Amino acid sequence: MLATLRRILLAASLSTVALASAAQAAVTVEFWHSFDGSSGKALEQIIGKFEAAHPDIKIDAQDIGDYNAIVAKLQAAIPAHRAPDAVIMEVTRYGLFADRGVLKDLTPYLDADPLKGQLFDYAREAGIYKGKNYIIPFNSSTPVLYLNTKLLKEAGIDTVPELKTWDEILKVAQTVTDKLGSQGITGIAAPGQFARWGLVEDNDSELIDPRTNDILLDAPGTIAAYQWMADLVHKYHVASPDGVTNEAQGEAEFTAGKVAMMLNSVGDYGGVRQAVGPDLTVVPMPCNKVCRVPIGGAGIGIVAASDKAKQDAAWTFISYMASADANATWFAATGYMPINKNTAAVPVAADALKTQPALQVSIDQLPFAVGRPRPVVVTWMRAKEYTMWQAMALGQRDVTEAMKDFATQTRAEAAKSN
Amino acid sequence: MCDIAARPPGRAACLLMQSKFIPYLLVLPLIAFLAVFTYVPIGVSLYLSVHTWDFLSPDMPFVGLANYAELLSSYDFWNSLRVTTIFAVVSVPLRLGLALAVASYLSRQTASARILRGALFLPSVTSAVSIGVVFSWFFSTDYGFANALLHAIGLPKIAWMQDPGVSLGVLIAVNTWKQLGYDVVIYVAALQAVPRELYDAAAVDGGRRWHVFRRVTFPLVMPTTYFLLIVSVIDAFQVFTIVDVMTEGGPAGATDVLVNMLYRVGFTLFNIGTGSALAVLLFAFLIVLALLKARVIGQKVHYEA
Amino acid sequence: MKPERPALTILALAGGLLFLLPVLYSIWLSFQTAHAYYSGGLEFTVGNYGNAIGQFHFLRYLLNSLIVSGVVTVAGLSVATAAAFAFARFRFPGGNFLFAATVATLMIPSHITLIPNYLTLAQAGLLDSYAGLILPAVGNGFAAFFLRQYIRGIPRALDEAAYMDGATPLKVLWRVIVPIARPAILSMGLFIFLGEWNSYIWPLVAINNDDLFTLQIGLTRLYKLNAGEGLIDWPLVMAASTISLLPVIAGFALVERHLVRGITAGALK
Numbered sequence: 002m003l004a005t006l007r008r009i010l011l012a013a014s015l016s017t018v019a020l021a022s023a024a025q026a027a028v029t030v031e032f033w034h035s036f037d038g039s040s041g042k043a044l045e046q047i048i049g050k051f052e053a054a055h056p057d058i059k060i061d062a063q064d065i066g067d068y069n070a071i072v073a074k075l076q077a078a079i080p081a082h083r084a085p086d087a088v089i090m091e092v093t094r095y096g097l098f099a100d101r102g103v104l105k106d107l108t109p110y111l112d113a114d115p116l117k118g119q120l121f122d123y124a125r126e127a128g129i130y131k132g133k134n135y136i137i138p139f140n141s142s143t144p145v146l147y148l149n150t151k152l153l154k155e156a157g158i159d160t161v162p163e164l165k166t167w168d169e170i171l172k173v174a175q176t177v178t179d180k181l182g183s184q185g186i187t188g189i190a191a192p193g194q195f196a197r198w199g200l201v202e203d204n205d206s207e208l209i210d211p212r213t214n215d216i217l218l219d220a221p222g223t224i225a226a227y228q229w230m231a232d233l234v235h236k237y238h239v240a241s242p243d244g245v246t247n248e249a250q251g252e253a254e255f256t257a258g259k260v261a262m263m264l265n266s267v268g269d270y271g272g273v274r275q276a277v278g279p280d281l282t283v284v285p286m287p288c289n290k291v292c293r294v295p296i297g298g299a300g301i302g303i304v305a306a307s308d309k310a311k312q313d314a315a316w317t318f319i320s321y322m323a324s325a326d327a328n329a330t331w332f333a334a335t336g337y338m339p340i341n342k343n344t345a346a347v348p349v350a351a352d353a354l355k356t357q358p359a360l361q362v363s364i365d366q367l368p369f370a371v372g373r374p375r376p377v378v379v380t381w382m383r384a385k386e387y388t389m390w391q392a393m394a395l396g397q398r399d400v401t402e403a404m405k406d407f408a409t410q411t412r413a414e415a416a417k418s419n
Numbered sequence: 420m421c422d423i424a425a426r427p428p429g430r431a432a433c434l435l436m437q438s439k440f441i442p443y444l445l446v447l448p449l450i451a452f453l454a455v456f457t458y459v460p461i462g463v464s465l466y467l468s469v470h471t472w473d474f475l476s477p478d479m480p481f482v483g484l485a486n487y488a489e490l491l492s493s494y495d496f497w498n499s500l501r502v503t504t505i506f507a508v509v510s511v512p513l514r515l516g517l518a519l520a521v522a523s524y525l526s527r528q529t530a531s532a533r534i535l536r537g538a539l540f541l542p543s544v545t546s547a548v549s550i551g552v553v554f555s556w557f558f559s560t561d562y563g564f565a566n567a568l569l570h571a572i573g574l575p576k577i578a579w580m581q582d583p584g585v586s587l588g589v590l591i592a593v594n595t596w597k598q599l600g601y602d603v604v605i606y607v608a609a610l611q612a613v614p615r616e617l618y619d620a621a622a623v624d625g626g627r628r629w630h631v632f633r634r635v636t637f638p639l640v641m642p643t644t645y646f647l648l649i650v651s652v653i654d655a656f657q658v659f660t661i662v663d664v665m666t667e668g669g670p671a672g673a674t675d676v677l678v679n680m681l682y683r684v685g686f687t688l689f690n691i692g693t694g695s696a697l698a699v700l701l702f703a704f705l706i707v708l709a710l711l712k713a714r715v716i717g718q719k720v721h722y723e724a
Numbered sequence: 725m726k727p728e729r730p731a732l733t734i735l736a737l738a739g740g741l742l743f744l745l746p747v748l749y750s751i752w753l754s755f756q757t758a759h760a761y762y763s764g765g766l767e768f769t770v771g772n773y774g775n776a777i778g779q780f781h782f783l784r785y786l787l788n789s790l791i792v793s794g795v796v797t798v799a800g801l802s803v804a805t806a807a808a809f810a811f812a813r814f815r816f817p818g819g820n821f822l823f824a825a826t827v828a829t830l831m832i833p834s835h836i837t838l839i840p841n842y843l844t845l846a847q848a849g850l851l852d853s854y855a856g857l858i859l860p861a862v863g864n865g866f867a868a869f870f871l872r873q874y875i876r877g878i879p880r881a882l883d884e885a886a887y888m889d890g891a892t893p894l895k896v897l898w899r900v901i902v903p904i905a906r907p908a909i910l911s912m913g914l915f916i917f918l919g920e921w922n923s924y925i926w927p928l929v930a931i932n933n934d935d936l937f938t939l940q941i942g943l944t945r946l947y948k949l950n951a952g953e954g955l956i957d958w959p960l961v962m963a964a965s966t967i968s969l970l971p972v973i974a975g976f977a978l979v980e981r982h983l984v985r986g987i988t989a990g991a992l993k
Contacts, residue, residue: 066949069687074932076689080474081846083932101475242581243560246670384688388495391671395583398494398671406494413489414690417471417482441893445810446822448803452863457829460840467839529728531736537980538740542747544983545972546922548940549965552947553750556958562762564749601987608988657833660924664944678835678925685839686929695839702836709831 028314029059031085035071035299037064039272043334047327051318058314067249068094068299072380079103086307087315090136091299092127094383096375097418098302099135105305107134110316116323116341124340126372128300136300137319140337142268143294143366144199144286145359146170151280152261156180161282167200167229167289170262174239177261189262190251191234191244191394194386195297196264201226202371205290208382211374216415218382219408222290227393228400235396245394266297267363270336274357283359285366292369298337338363378415385410461702467695474689486696496697498672499680502587506676507655510591514651515644517595518602523636525603526610536607540600547597551664554593555580558665583673586666590674593661598654602647609643610636649712653705677701747969754962761959772963776946780960782967784935785942789968792854792938793920796861800916801909804864808871809897813883823872829865835925842929852933861920867912870986874908875901911986914979918972939968 036044041064048060065071068091075098078084090098098104111117111134117125124138146164153161156177164170174188192200201208206222209215217223233240241260244251255263256276264286265273274281286294301319303312321327323340329347332339336359344350354360373379389407392398468486472479490496521539525532542550557564558579566576579589617635659678662668668675668683675683681701685694741748753761760767776782810816811823841860842851850856878901886896902909927938937945947961 073687073689076474077686077842077929078932080843081851082849083852097473097475101473102477103475242578242670246581381688381690388669388672388675391669395671397583397673410493418473439816442810442814442816442819445814445893445897446807446819449807449826449863449865449868450822452803452859453826453829453865455844456841456860456863457832457837457865458825460837460844461832463840463843464836530733531728534733534736535740535743537976538743540980540984541744541973541976544918544922544976545747545969546924546940548922548924548943549969550747552943552961552965553746555947556750556753556956556962557746559956562958564746604984604987608984653833657835659835663924663928664947681835681838682925691839698836698839702833705833706831713831 027057027059028310029061030087030311030315030318031061031063032087032089032301032315032318033063033065033071033074033085034089035065035067039275040268040335043271043331046334047322047330050327050330051321054321055317058317060318069384072384075103082306084304084306086311087301087303087318089139089299090302092136092138092141092297093373093375094380095136095300095302096130097377097380099130099133100377102305104135104302105307105312107137107303107316107319110320111137114316114320116320119325119341119343120323121340121342123296123367123370123372127296127298130375136302137323138298138300138340139319139322140268140331140335141296141298141340142195142266142337143296143363143370144196144264145267145270145362145366146284146286147255147263147265147273148282148284149255149258149261149277149280150282152177152181152186152258156261161284164284165287165289167287170287171229171233171237171239174233174262175237178237178239181261185259187241187254187260188239189233190255190260190264191240191242192230192264193244193248193251194383194390195266195295197227197230197386197390198295198373199264199286200230200289202293202295203287203289203291205293209374209376209379211371214374214376214415216378216408216411218411219405224401224404227390227404231390231393231396231400234394242395245391267360268298268335268337270357270359270363271334274336274359281359283362285362294366294370295373296370332360336360336363338367376415377418378411381414381418382411464695464698464702467691468699470692472691474691482692486690486692487700490693490696490700495672495675495680499675499677502672502674503656503658503676505587506591506594506658507652509588510595510655511648511651513591513595514598514602515647518599518606518647519640519644521599522603522606522610523632526607536600536603538600539603542597543599543601545597547660548664550593550597551661554589554661555665558589580666581670583671586670587674590658590661590665593665594655594658597661598651602651605643605647606640609640613639646712649708653708653712656701656705656708750962751966751969753959754966756959758957758959772960773967775960776964776967780942780946780964781934781937782939782942782964785937785939786967788854788936789921789939792857793917795854795858796920797913797917799858799862800864800867801913803862804867804912805871805902805905805909806897807868808875809893809901811868811872812875813880826865826868829863830869838925838929841926845930851930852936854936856930857927857936857938860926861923864916867916870912871905871908874905878904907982907985911982914982915986918983921972943968 034044044062048062052058052060063085065074068089071089072091072094075084075088079101084103090104095104107128116137120138124141125134127138127141128134128136148161150161153159153173157180158173158176162169162173164173170189177186177188198208201223204222204226206220206226207217208223210217234242234245241251241254244254251260252263252265252269252273254260255265256273258277258280267283270283286292301322303315303319307315325341325343325347328339328341328344329350331337332344333349333353339345339350345354385407389398389403393400393403469481469483470479471482471486525536525539556562558566560566560576560578560581563579565579569576577585580586613636617639618631657678658676659682662674662676662679663682666674668679677697678701681694681697684690684697688694754772755768755770757767757769757771759765807826811819811826837860845851845856845859850859882900882904883896886900891899922940923938924940924944927941928944931937931941943961943964946964947956
């Protein structure tokens with residue numbers, strides 16, 4: 002009886018699907034992304050250009066939320082067969098989906114596309130999982146240090162100081178908090194997850210060993226990095242806990258002129274510049290023990306379950322999104338690094354580089370920027386890291402104890418999921 | 420059943436009424452829905468709880484009780500259990516105590532009592548999402564009503580929802596505010612059912628108000644108290660919506676109640692096996708409570724408001 | 725109702741308003757401009773409602789909530805009434821067992837069905853559809869139990885008179901039982917409607933498509949999306965919240981009596 006019922010329901014739903022798709026002549030590619038605000042507008046503009054050049058392809062672009070939201074939505078969508086055709090995936094979190102066969106292997110597409118020779122090596126590498134291309138880079142970034150020079154001046158710091166070590170950063174943060182704390186201004190935003198990973202590398206350690214995939218969450222350098230970050234909030238009170246519970250809130254407070262320093266992705270530069278104006282200065286990440294920054298950002302993948310026509314259309318779209326033309330518009334509007342070797346030659350990008358020297362900061366970090374490992378467990382680890390970080394930063398758990406526990410759990414999860 | 424069988428039209432009706440399939444047809448839709456969406460899922464949850472799965476893998480390896488072991492040895496589970504227990508232990512007496520006190524004043528049949536009962540009752544039937552959003556504003560650090568009040572009397576701001584030491588208290592307060600009217604209505608009904616003569620007799624005995632309350636009212640509403648006790652404990656162990664809207668279980672897990680953990684483990688970490696194991700544990704616990712409740716009122720009534 | 729001093733009535737009214745202050749103030753807030761709110765001024769507008777409806781589709785969400793809650797109520801009541809009639813009036817093999825199985829569902833917390841129901845509806849391709857929101861909520865053990873108790877209180881002689889006139893069981897149900905049980909059915913219907921109107925965790929996991937959001941999901945989404953971009957537009961959020969509160973508040977005076985009856989009948993019988 003139940004089987005019959007299910008079959009009837011299934012038939013009914015299938016027939017509506019069939020009707021809906023028959024009504025559309027052009028191929029529509031459902032595309033999930035994570036850009037709102039000024040980057041959302043830039044994306045819209047690029048997609049508009051693409052659609053004008055390809056009248057037979059419609060891009061149904063949907064802003065799903067942040068990278069976490071995309072991962073969660075995509076994972077929930079798989080058993081439900083409601084995944085999109087193309088999807089933006091963050092560079093450390095697509096391994097799970099590549100491994101489970103959710104993402105299509107794009108190697109054949111890329112091999113046949115002149116794009117292959119145009120991509121910077123660092124960018125192309127970010128899309129490779131176990132030797133195959135699963136995502137094509139769209140937006141690449143490194144973390145940088147954003148400064149509000151107006152607040153620094155108000156705190157008596159007239160020239161941008163040397164900010165190479167954590168001690169130097171802490172000192173500036175303390176000065177600002179001491180001088181301006183009564184006005185509700187704090188020295189530094191609590192670092193977001195990308196910056197946290199960056200600071201771990203800055204301390205010559207890793208979360209996961211890029212070669213062996215060993216879990217290094219309880220390595221001394223990692224623990225020390227988390228200890229320092231948690232201390233910013235809990236011990237020195239130079240970072241507001243608001244940014245701990247809500248990462249976006251930390252950034253919002255910087256853009257609102259209530260925080261003097263922020264470690265964040267260069268990809269947010271466009272939006273931050275609009276909000277902060279001429280008081281904004283961007284400097285490289287510190288080099289506490291070593292100079293090393295993680296490469297972040299995302300690329301676009303194609304869902305394996307989509308039908309061939311949609312996959313082909315999606316590839317046309319992806320290839321365009323990584324082209325010099327699209328990439329130049331994107332780079333100039335956001336601050337994400339160029340991924341295409343020809344981008345810098347496009348006028349809009351060349352102009353941007355001239356007028357916004359800050360864009361160069363991130364590019365200058367490339368020689369010591371490293372690709373991060375992307376085994377299956379990273380997706381889980383990054384989802385879990387938020388609660389662990391909150392517990393440490395708000396003083397609910399001892400950092401060493403929490404990181405050891407986190408490492409143990411992640412190893413268990415890795416054993417289960419691989 | 421069919422005592423009109425002697426008369427011809429009645430006999431036909433009786434035959435029809437007793438024909439085997441009519442009652443089955445009548446109950447079939449209900450039973451089918453309950454089977455598909457309630458009973459089968461319990462079995463599925465049990466099955467999933469001894470397997471490991473992430474929604475993506477084609478295979479689903481059997482892991483025995485490993486998910487349960489993992490849960491019982493994890494910081495998060497015990498933290499969640501602790502948070503939920505605190506929620507229950509604080510909010511249940513608070514709800515019942517306030518409700519009984521309020522109800523004993525509002526059980527009269529007067530306009531003012533009716534108005535107040537209505538006002539108290541309203542939040543219990545409105546959506547927890549709206550209530551959560553309204554109180555998120557009310558308790559927001561920079562532009563909220565609560566801190567504006569503190570400011571007005573010269574006190575410093577409190578980070579109501581960002582301070583791990585305060586946020587659970589805020590949720591308990593909001594939940595109490597929302598559910599109080601439900602408890603009051605039930606107490607009022609119980610109090611109105613107490614025969615007038617008992618009060619009169621107690622009053623004749625020269626009993627003062629408190630005396631009458633302690634000797635007459637309190638014992639008489641004891642069964643109601645017991646009923647509400649169990650209902651509110653069950654509520655407390657299932658609280659989710661206001662938590663998800665107001666704090667998402669944070670800060671730092673300070674409000675990570677069990678159903679929030681279940682949602683997190685299931686739909687953000689996608690540890691389907693562990694999530695199902697948690698669902699089964701919570702289920703077992705709540706079944707015990709529900710059976711207790713069923714015994715208390717002699718018949719099995721349960722309604723989730 | 726007993727007469728009392730008007731001063732007492734007014735005092736009670738004031739007390740009630742004070743208790744509801746957070747909600748009332750949020751409604752007041754929804755008519756202010758965001759600019760005025762943040763600068764401490766006072767400037768009235770209905771623009772927030774226009775915005776909630778125009779830019780953020782709250783009219784659509786309202787419609788979705790009405791459709792889903794309405795269908796769940798009608799379907800749930802039909803299914804429950806039919807079963808309640810059978811349980812109250814027929815003795816049939818397995819009947820007691822089925823009734824026990826129905827009553828037992830009152831004890832089963834809904835969270836244990838969350839993941840399995842997600843998978844079932846995923847397999848049937850019914851996530852992101854009205855059916856996906858409605859189907860899991862139709863079988864309502866409490867409604868069946870409650871109505872069965874009520875129907876048992878209706879004198880059997882009435883059924884028998886109808887049977888003598890040649891009525892079929894369905895006719896008896898429709899012509900005799902339903903009219904008499906109407907108050908109980910109405911109370912139950914209100915409960916089902918409100919429960920569904922306010923339901924949260926199931927639509928949260930079952931619906932991905934913006935067009936199918938219920939008010940509760942739309943409201944959370946609006947509030948949380950806003951939270952990420954600097955200052956929250958509280959007046960806009962409150963306008964959306966008011967839209968989701970309004971039907972309940974507006975209908976409250978009319979139905980309070982029924983609601984109270986339903987609750988107390990469940991608790992004290």
